[in-house]
Amino acid sequence: MARQLLKLRHVPEDERAEICELLETHDIAFYETxxxxxGISLPALWxxxxxxYEQARALLDSYSEERFKxxxxxYEALKQAGKARTFMDIARENPFRVMLYLAIVFVLAYFSIAPFVAIM
Incomplete structure (x- = not known):
């Protein structure tokens, strides 16, 4: 019987392709839904x-660790070169969105705290 190996929702296309290649390299039979x-069905590798399953899970775990490293x-190389995106870079790219998000955070914080503090 088929067994689910990995849910593919929010998995980048390059990562999905690398995982499929890894499974094919090790002669593990799988299919993709x-x-x-x-967009309401379950995208997954089966x-x-x-x-x-145990062999595939071990391969996937080692792949995940290697991809993380x-x-x-x-990221560390970009950070050392001073090219990593920071909050200020995002704020410069789209200041209206950042101000809107900050305003929403402050409004939510205000209404969450106001009943317990005599601010009103």
């Missing part, structure tokens, strides 16, 4: 043979 036309080192 999409989110469907309306193993055809249930007995390959690679992404972290890329």
């Amino acid at each position: 999409s989110a469907g036309n309306w 193993l055809v043979h249930d007995e390959q 690679r992404a972290r080192s890329e």
